[in-house]
Amino acid sequence: MKILVRTPNWIGDSCISLGFLRSLEESTAGELFLLAARRVAPLFKGFGKIVEFSGRKELFQRSLSLRKTGFDLCFVLPPSLSSAISASLACSGERIGPAGEPGRRFFLTRALKFDPHKKRHLLIEYLDLLRAGGFTPDFRLPALRFEDRETEWARDFLVKKGVDPSKTVAIAPFAAYGSAKEWGIERYLELAGKLLDKGLKVIVMGGSSDRARSAPFEGLRGCLNLVGKLSLRESAALVRHMLLLVGNDSGATHLAACAGTKVIAIFGSTSPRWTGPLGEGHRVIYKALPCSPCFKRECPLGTRECMKSIRVDEVLEAVLEAVGS
Structure with a gap:
C-alpha cells in the first residue's frame, strides 16, 4: 500500500x-x-x-x-x-x-x-x-527524530556560547498567527529579568520575521538572543537541552514539547483542550475568561485581557517550581 x-x-x-x-x-x-x-x-x-x-x-x-x-x-x-x-x-x-x-x-x-x-x-x-481509513491506531505522543550529528552540533554550540543548559531557560515571546496569541514582549522582558536575578540564564527563540522585535532582549546581561539565527531543526536540537521553555500557543512551544523539553504554555485566545502540549511535565496557564477562546488573530475587543490577566509572578513561580529552584 x-x-x-x-x-x-x-x-x-x-x-x-x-x-x-x-x-x-x-x-x-x-x-x-x-x-x-x-x-x-x-x-x-x-x-x-x-x-x-x-x-x-x-x-x-x-x-x-x-x-x-x-x-x-x-x-x-x-x-x-x-x-x-x-x-x-x-x-x-x-x-x-x-x-x-x-x-x-x-x-x-x-x-x-x-x-x-x-x-x-x-x-x-x-x-x-x-x-x-480502516486502521486501529494506538495513541502516540508527537516526537521529533534527531540524528546524532544534530545532538553533537547543539552541544558544541552551547559550549562555544558559554551556555550551561542545566541553568538555562528558553523563552519564545512571539506567535506567527497573530498578536492575540502573544502574552506580550514587555512581560517576557520582565520575566527574563527576574529569571536572571534568580541565577538562571535565558535564551530567546523565534523566527526571522521577529528579529527586529526581539531587540530589547539584547540589553539583558546573561540573556542570549537567538531569534532568527537558527533553522527549525537547529532550534529543536538546541531547546531539547534546556531546562524548559516558556511560550505562547505557538510553533516554538510545540517544537520544544515534541523535542522532549518541558514547556510552560501561556494560552489566551486559543484553547489548551484543542492544542495544548502533550506529554508529562508540561504546564498550561490559562484563565478561561468569558471571551476566551475566540481563536482570532487579533483581539476582537482590543484589550487582550485573556493574556494581560496572567501575571509575570505567576509564570515565574511556575518556572521556579518546574526547575526546582
Whole structure:
C-alpha cells in the first residue's frame, strides 16, 4: 500500500501531526509519502519520503507529478480547499480529511466533521482520520527524530556560547498567527529579568520575521538572543537541552514539547483542550475568561485581557517550581 499525507502548514500543527504519523507507521507496513510546505518540511525528517513545495502553484504541480506513484490512500490534514484539491490531483484512491472549508467535500472521498468548538485535542481528531481509513491506531505522543550529528552540533554550540543548559531557560515571546496569541514582549522582558536575578540564564527563540522585535532582549546581561539565527531543526536540537521553555500557543512551544523539553504554555485566545502540549511535565496557564477562546488573530475587543490577566509572578513561580529552584 502506498499512502500520501498532506501535512499541516503551521509549525505547531505540524508538530502535533507527528503523533499521527507515528501512529500511522505502527498501523501499516505501507510506503509513506509526505507532501509538505517547505517551511515545515524539516520537521518530518525520518518519516517517509518528503515532497516539498512553496506556494499554491508549486503545490498543484507537485501533486500532479505524484499521481503516477499510484497512491491507494491519502490523508489530508489541513482544512483548506487547496489542500483537498491537491490531494485529488495526487491520489486517485481514497482521500480522507476534515470537512474544513466549503467545497472540500467534492475533492475528498470521506470528509469528517471536526469539533467546531475545538474542545477535542487536534491529535485525537487526526487519529479519527486513521480510523476512517480502516486502521486501529494506538495513541502516540508527537516526537521529533534527531540524528546524532544534530545532538553533537547543539552541544558544541552551547559550549562555544558559554551556555550551561542545566541553568538555562528558553523563552519564545512571539506567535506567527497573530498578536492575540502573544502574552506580550514587555512581560517576557520582565520575566527574563527576574529569571536572571534568580541565577538562571535565558535564551530567546523565534523566527526571522521577529528579529527586529526581539531587540530589547539584547540589553539583558546573561540573556542570549537567538531569534532568527537558527533553522527549525537547529532550534529543536538546541531547546531539547534546556531546562524548559516558556511560550505562547505557538510553533516554538510545540517544537520544544515534541523535542522532549518541558514547556510552560501561556494560552489566551486559543484553547489548551484543542492544542495544548502533550506529554508529562508540561504546564498550561490559562484563565478561561468569558471571551476566551475566540481563536482570532487579533483581539476582537482590543484589550487582550485573556493574556494581560496572567501575571509575570505567576509564570515565574511556575518556572521556579518546574526547575526546582
